[in-house]
Amino acid sequence: MTGFESVVLDVDGTLVRGGDPVPGAIGALDRLRETGADVLLFSNNPTREPASYREWLADLGFEVRPGEVLTSGVVTAEYLADEHPGDPVYVVGEQGLCDLLAARDRALTDDPETAAVVVGSIDREFTYDRLRDGLWALDGATFVATDPDRTIPVDGRPLPGSGAIVAALAGAADRDPEAVLGKPSERAATAALDRVRADAGSCLVVGDRLDTDLAMGERAGMTTALVLSGVATREDAAAADPAPDYVLESIADLPAALADR
Numbered sequence: 001m002t003g004f005e006s007v008v009l010d011v012d013g014t015l016v017r018g019g020d021p022v023p024g025a026i027g028a029l030d031r032l033r034e035t036g037a038d039v040l041l042f043s044n045n046p047t048r049e050p051a052s053y054r055e056w057l058a059d060l061g062f063e064v065r066p067g068e069v070l071t072s073g074v075v076t077a078e079y080l081a082d083e084h085p086g087d088p089v090y091v092v093g094e095q096g097l098c099d100l101l102a103a104r105d106r107a108l109t110d111d112p113e114t115a116a117v118v119v120g121s122i123d124r125e126f127t128y129d130r131l132r133d134g135l136w137a138l139d140g141a142t143f144v145a146t147d148p149d150r151t152i153p154v155d156g157r158p159l160p161g162s163g164a165i166v167a168a169l170a171g172a173a174d175r176d177p178e179a180v181l182g183k184p185s186e187r188a189a190t191a192a193l194d195r196v197r198a199d200a201g202s203c204l205v206v207g208d209r210l211d212t213d214l215a216m217g218e219r220a221g222m223t224t225a226l227v228l229s230g231v232a233t234r235e236d237a238a239a240a241d242p243a244p245d246y247v248l249e250s251i252a253d254l255p256a257a258l259a260d261r
Helices: 025-034 050-060 072-083 095-103 128-137 162-173 186-194 210-220 234-239 251-259
Strands: 006-009 038-043 069-071 089-092 117-120 142-145 203-207 223-227 246-248
Touching (some): 025 038, 025 251, 038 050, 050 069, 069 072, 072 095, 072 117, 089 095, 117 128, 186 203, 186 210, 203 210, 203 251, 210 223, 223 251
Parallel strands (some): 006 038, 006 203, 038 069, 089 117, 117 142, 203 223, 223 246
């Protein structure tokens, strides 16, 4: 396995499906480390702190080191710090995201009338009243989304993701977000590359979504590997333009694919 100084790995649908590791994923991650490559786990799940993600993955058997986890929630917090410092932020999302933003000194408000920025995200307790308050908060406020993922891959049937909540807000307000953060955004790619030692040309991105994981890598000039353990199918890969550089049944096949490179 040569040629890549860094590997950016998706989590849900790539390393983990539902609450269990993808078969062979733990060993594949260990093999990547043996090459000396930097590893970054980048999830569009905005509800967990990176430290919480590390603990969860460690409980599943993965070795994850400090600084090796990035989430769309962190990308969102950094965007707010850069573009809206001190502005009151109204979150249509879960407590985990609110806690993450508050821990980074973002100014949160629960009053729709005072919002300068509205952040739309996954919300597993979403109600009509929350949609109403989000609509009212959007009157005159900037609209951003943590990530565009419409669904989350689990065993059986998919679950709604952030993109579904953002679509509800966008439909009610008749406007699209000014910024969609997380993968595949340019800001997400920059955040990932800032955390690894390689430039884009020496970086491999691995994920199960063509429209987020691989789109981010392709736009940034990274090599791309699609795994079929999550959302995308082999038929999706065949129809993709540009095509992924690698198409694998799962991440368990990655070490062998790179050994033949």
